[in-house]
Amino acid sequence: MSTLGNSTNIFWHDCAVGKVERQKLLNQQGCVVWITGLSGSGKSTLACSVGRELHSRGKLSYVLDGDNLRHGLNKNLGFKPEERTENIRRVGEVAKLFADAGLICIASLISPYRKDRDACRSMVPDASFIEVFMNMPLEVCELRDPKGLYKLARAGKIKGFTGIDDPYEPPLNCEIEIRQKDGICPAPCEMAGQVISYLDEKGYLHAH
Numbered sequence: 001m002s003t004l005g006n007s008t009n010i011f012w013h014d015c016a017v018g019k020v021e022r023q024k025l026l027n028q029q030g031c032v033v034w035i036t037g038l039s040g041s042g043k044s045t046l047a048c049s050v051g052r053e054l055h056s057r058g059k060l061s062y063v064l065d066g067d068n069l070r071h072g073l074n075k076n077l078g079f080k081p082e083e084r085t086e087n088i089r090r091v092g093e094v095a096k097l098f099a100d101a102g103l104i105c106i107a108s109l110i111s112p113y114r115k116d117r118d119a120c121r122s123m124v125p126d127a128s129f130i131e132v133f134m135n136m137p138l139e140v141c142e143l144r145d146p147k148g149l150y151k152l153a154r155a156g157k158i159k160g161f162t163g164i165d166d167p168y169e170p171p172l173n174c175e176i177e178i179r180q181k182d183g184i185c186p187a188p189c190e191m192a193g194q195v196i197s198y199l200d201e202k203g204y205l206h207a208h
């Protein structure tokens with residue numbers, strides 16, 4: 001699948017109201033919180049929990065969930081490596097637009113390949129790409145198996161399942177890592193708290 005631009009003779013058009021004005025209106029900084037991890041690691045749970053907490057603080061956010069987007073925008077894509085790459089590229093582009101709109105955009109996708117996540121990072125300006133690694137052991141995810149997909153993958157009924165017979169490449173330099181403490185996974189509100197504290201410390205929850 002080609003991801004090269006095919007259009008020619010196109011020009012960028014600037015608008016009078018820009019990102020800075022929108023951010024002032026919203027009293028926050030647009031950014032992308034990119035949650036990556038194995039299926040069942042808690043990405044959607046964290047995304048929703050962060051979204052709820054931001055909402056309660058009067059901050060505008062929007063969740064782009066891999067599973068949900070595959071019902072619409074990405075419904076023509078499967079799980080071959082090149083399809084995952086295109087899936088992540090599209091979500092990266094959408095997340096970039098949301099961040100430019102001034103929103104705190106929370107993207108939760110397995111996004112298993114480092115190069116695809118790095119490509120999304122490089123799309124977003126001003127280092128406002130915050131990578132969150134759900135560092136949950138495969139055994140924990142497999143034990144949870146809320147959709148029964150690991151069971152199917154182990155039985156060979158799903159081919160190319162992340163963590164089983166398709167690779168997951170952990171981040172090397174993520175901004176936030178969520179992991180178990182003494183073998184216990186932090187509660188969703190605790191995980192969300194870690195992300196919110198980061199956003200607060202870095203100034204994303206106020207206009208500059």
Ligand SMILES: Nc1ncnc2c1ncn2[C@@H]1O[C@H](COP(=O)(O)OS(=O)(=O)O)[C@@H](OP(=O)(O)O)[C@H]1O
Pocket residue numbers: 038039040043044066067070079083084085087088108109110111112147149158159160161162
């Ligand atoms: N082969 C294979 N590998 C991994 N996951 C699979 C597969 N087939 C279906 N699913 C389901 O699709 C959800 C992952 O979609 P994503 O868009 O996040 O995947 S990716 O980023 O393009 O790799 C994932 O959802 P989550 O469990 O929420 O991660 C699965 O429910």
Ligand SMILES: Nc1ncnc2c1ncn2[C@@H]1O[C@H](COP(=O)(O)OP(=O)(O)O)[C@@H](O)[C@H]1O
Pocket residue numbers: 037038039040041042043044045046144146185186187188191
């Ligand atoms: N912090 C947590 N502690 C315990 N269970 C969790 C936690 N986060 C998620 N879960 C559970 O794990 C399962 C997978 O979570 P989910 O958010 O759907 O993961 P993902 O989006 O990565 O596939 C769900 O049943 C969810 O309730």
